[in-house]
Amino acid sequence: xxxxxxxxxxxxxxxxxxxxxxxxxxxxxxxxxxxxxxxxxxxxxxxxxxxxxxxxxxxxxxxxxxxxxxxxxxxxxxxxxxxxxxxxxxxxxxxxxxxxxxxxxxxxxxxxxxxxxxxxxxxxxxxxxxxxxxxxxxxxxxxxxxxxxxxxxxxxxxxxxxxxxxxxxxxxxxxxxxxxxxxxxxxxxxxxxxxxxxxxxxxxxxxxxxxxxxxxxxxxxxxxxxxxxxxxxxxxxxxxxxxxxxxxxxxxxxxxxxxxxxxxxxxxxxxxxxxxxxxxxxxxxxxxxxxxxxxxxxxxxxxxxxxxxxxxxxxxxxxxxxxxxxxxxxxxxxxxxxxxxxxxxxxxxxxxxxxxxxxxxxxxxxxxxxxxxxxxxxxxxxxxxxxxxxxxxxxxxxxxxxxxxxxxxxxxxxxxxxxxxxxxxxxxxxxxxxx
Amino acid sequence: xxxxxxxxxxxxxxxxxxxxxxxxxxxxxxxxxxxxxxxxxxxxxxxxxxxxxxxxxxxxxxxxxxxxxxxxxxxxxxxxxxxxxxxxxxxxxxxxxxxxxxxxxxxxxxxxxxxxxxxxxxxxxxxxxxxxx
Numbered sequence: 001x002x003x004x005x006x007x008x009x010x011x012x013x014x015x016x017x018x019x020x021x022x023x024x025x026x027x028x029x030x031x032x033x034x035x036x037x038x039x040x041x042x043x044x045x046x047x048x049x050x051x052x053x054x055x056x057x058x059x060x061x062x063x064x065x066x067x068x069x070x071x072x073x074x075x076x077x078x079x080x081x082x083x084x085x086x087x088x089x090x091x092x093x094x095x096x097x098x099x100x101x102x103x104x105x106x107x108x109x110x111x112x113x114x115x116x117x118x119x120x121x122x123x124x125x126x127x128x129x130x131x132x133x134x135x136x137x138x139x140x141x142x143x144x145x146x147x148x149x150x151x152x153x154x155x156x157x158x159x160x161x162x163x164x165x166x167x168x169x170x171x172x173x174x175x176x177x178x179x180x181x182x183x184x185x186x187x188x189x190x191x192x193x194x195x196x197x198x199x200x201x202x203x204x205x206x207x208x209x210x211x212x213x214x215x216x217x218x219x220x221x222x223x224x225x226x227x228x229x230x231x232x233x234x235x236x237x238x239x240x241x242x243x244x245x246x247x248x249x250x251x252x253x254x255x256x257x258x259x260x261x262x263x264x265x266x267x268x269x270x271x272x273x274x275x276x277x278x279x280x281x282x283x284x285x286x287x288x289x290x291x292x293x294x295x296x297x298x299x300x301x302x303x304x305x306x307x308x309x310x311x312x313x314x315x316x317x318x319x320x321x322x323x324x325x326x327x328x329x330x331x332x333x334x335x336x337x338x339x340x341x342x343x344x345x346x347x348x349x350x351x352x353x354x355x356x357x358x359x360x361x362x363x364x365x366x367x368x369x370x371x372x373x374x375x376x377x378x379x380x381x382x383x384x385x386x387x388x389x390x391x392x393x394x395x396x397x398x399x400x401x402x403x404x405x406x407x408x409x410x411x412x413x414x415x416x417x418x419x420x421x422x423x424x425x426x427x428x429x430x431x432x433x434x435x
Numbered sequence: 436x437x438x439x440x441x442x443x444x445x446x447x448x449x450x451x452x453x454x455x456x457x458x459x460x461x462x463x464x465x466x467x468x469x470x471x472x473x474x475x476x477x478x479x480x481x482x483x484x485x486x487x488x489x490x491x492x493x494x495x496x497x498x499x500x501x502x503x504x505x506x507x508x509x510x511x512x513x514x515x516x517x518x519x520x521x522x523x524x525x526x527x528x529x530x531x532x533x534x535x536x537x538x539x540x541x542x543x544x545x546x547x548x549x550x551x552x553x554x555x556x557x558x559x560x561x562x563x564x565x566x567x568x
Contacts, residue, residue, distance in 0.1 A: 097491070097494055098490055098494075157529050158529055158566045158567055246485075247486070250484060250485040250488045251485055251486065251488050251490075252487070252491055253488065254492040254495055254498040254499065255491060255495065256495050256498055273495070274497045275497065276497040277498075278498045281566065392565040392567060393541065393542060393567040393568065395542055
């Protein structure tokens with residue numbers, strides 16, 4: 001079912017953009033996703049299913065960035081310590097800096113249960129679950145982190161994170177940490193003397209582990225709270241879901257992004273909080289650009305011939321993110337987002353389990369159906385980012401000045417230009433039968 | 436003639452801004468000889484921000500300081516000077532879009548202009564402006 005739209009009540013003529021219907025919806029305070037109860041159910045259900053593994057992702061990303069650091073053989077990096085499972089989320093629990101989710105601050109109960117029993121539903125030692133690959137798929141989180149690292153310099157000059165990673169100040173901070181970490185290890189210190197840039201690049205990757213961990217620490221409670229509000233009947237439309245996200249984006253925009261490393265109990269500030277890096281500019285906007293839009297072609301989806309121009313020359317033109325992905329192959333093995341889809345499969349709310357059984361091949365392709373719902377949910381998140389940027393940098397939707405409305409229009413049209421390429425799924429998500 | 440900080444402190448309409456500048460540790464910098472051009476948001480501008488935004492910024496002075504320094508430009512620019520420019524570079528490091536013929540500073544409106552201080556000049560705006568294109 002597609003949404004019927006009223007003519008826009010603006011003082012400017014209608015848009016002639018190929019995606020004008022969606023632009024008018026955005027101008028009316030809506031989202032790229034049509035406002036239907038079915039869409040709302042799908043996106044909220046997926047936020048809940050996403051938030052539980054995300055509660056592991058952010059904890060383990062920070063564990064790796066802060067504790068595992070430059071371990072050359074990090075075989076145990078997914079075996080997170082109790083300290084990081086018990087670590088209080090800064091945005092949920094009684095000790096939160098700013099309480100977004102009403103629930104607990106330590107690891108979510110469903111996450112703890114899954115970590116103890118896995119898909120096998122057996123209380124086995126963690127190492128056995130791990131070796132059987134019966135665990136949360138951290139590989140997905142690392143893929144997102146690498147995507148941000150590979151697409152560095154996004155949103156320059158407003159994003160100052162990447163610029164800092166190339167400064168002498170950053171290298172000096174790394175130098176102190178590297179020397180402390182490998183103290184008494186002449187082989188690694190010798191390699192560091194010979195190939196310092198290789199070590200700095202590993203530090204940069206670790207800084208991105210921290211960046212993404214701090215980003216997701218915020219998003220997990222946001223999604224949990226949205227799910228609770230929906231369950232209580234207090235979140236009743238897709239635009240209301242988007243508005244909750246927009247308010248969340250503004251509320252925690254100033255959260256510091258930093259990278260601390262703990263070596264033998266001592267804290268080394270590789271990126272200190274005093275640099276002034278913020279959640280919005282140094283984490284959220286680069287994350288959306290890298291993961292929702294760009295990423296890189298996934299092995300296993302299809303073969304690309306770069307010499308024949310099938311892969312863009314310029315990184316900003318990459319279009320392999322969730323907003324463009326073909327979700328059918330994503331439901332198969334060997335593709336990083338399949339790891340996420342499998343993680344979410346474990347935590348679907350009952351109403352979505354029942355819903356997916358009614359369509360297509362029922363339970364057999366639940367993982368593909370949930371990946372499509374996830375795509376819908378990320379179009380809602382991207383709508384929130386677009387509306388937040390419009391609110392932050394441009395004008396209210398009900399502004400009286402036609403010049404201001406036209407500036408908003410041009411902004412929305414420029415955003416929609418990115419979805420004109422045939423791979424974009426924006427037209428698919430207008431149709432409820434896309435599943 | 437008072438300096439920029441003294442003018443702000445003496446006017447109740449800037450009490451939120453004054454508190455923010457104190458928390459961010461920028462009082463001394465704004466009392467220095469400068470000169471500076473300050474786009475000073477009214478209390479009502481801060482009230483327009485969604486709930487939680489101020490709390491979160493006040494908890495993190497360096498991040499708050501970055502937002503505040505985006506409202507300050509090195510040099511003294513009167514309204515007449517700004518009318519000739521399409522952008523200025525803030526102390527934060529990125530640029531501020533201007534359309535001062537319509538008294539516009541990005542998506543804020545300058546509701547009062549050319550308040551002279553010993554170390555610069557203040558233009559009063561009705562929105563907190565944020566970094567970005």
